[in-house]
Amino acid sequence: MSSAPSRSSADPLDEALTVAVGAVSARVAAVGAANPVVLIDGRSGAGKSSLARRLVSTWPGRGRVQLVALDDLYPGWDGLADGARYARETILLPHAKGTIGVWQRWDWETGERAEAHAVDPSLPLVVEGSGLLTAAAAPLADVRVWVDAPDRSRKDRALHRDGDTYRPHWERWAKQEDEHLVRDEPQTLASLVLCLP
Incomplete structure (x- = not known):
């Protein structure tokens, strides 16, 4: 009898993420650039962060990859659209122009911007977060x-990830995601649509 785990006992999300990373990596490799930019959007809990971390850890190119999560940029629980705009202005536009971008982390406890982080335009960049795919950012x-x-x-x-911190704000955040889906139609802006279990 084999000691290998059976397919039926495997984690479906883990398997789906492995396939998803392969699909995104193939697109990145096809770009053929030294500093490609990958945007990952989706609703809360869809698997954006897990996908982004795995993509960075198995990056198809050489060298360092920069990862920015919009959770570090949103200015509070009503800031989905503002966080996405901030990412575009401070990270994506400078990267596209070949200049260093500088963004400041949002401190959720103090309710203000905190330390600054630089984004090197010569390096690959992965940005993930709800509200990210807009006509201006795509x-x-x-x-x-x-x-x-x-x-x-x-x-x-x-x-499960954020527990009681997020629970009171779930509906509030979901409403902003609904507005993003109607206003920006992010699925239509995507070059790759992935479905996770």
């Missing part, structure tokens, strides 16, 4: 990803 990326997942799975993952 042209600044080489690979644009929309991540989808069932509502129940998303909510379970998000609340």
Whole structure:
């Protein structure tokens, strides 16, 4: 009898993420640039952060890859659209122009911007977060990803991850995501749509 784990006992999310990373990596490799930009959008709990971290850790190119999460940029629980605009202005536009971008982390406890971080335009860049794919941001990326997942799975993952900190704000944040879906139609701007369990 084999000691290898059976396929049925494997984690479906883990398997789906492995396939998803392969799909995104293939798109990145096809770009053929030394400093490609990947944007990953999707609703809360869809798997954006997990996908982004795995992509960076198995990057198809050489050298360092920069990763920015919009969770570090949103100016509070009502800041989905403002965080996405801030990312475009301070990170994506400078990167596209070949200049160093500088963004400041949002301190959720003090309610203000904190330490500054630089983004090197000569290096690859992965940015992930809800609200990211807009008509203004899409042209600044080489690979644009929309991540989808069932509502129940998303909510379970998000609340398991952030627990009581997020629970009172779930509906408030979901409303902003709904507005983003209607206003920006991010799925139509994506070059790759991924569905996770």
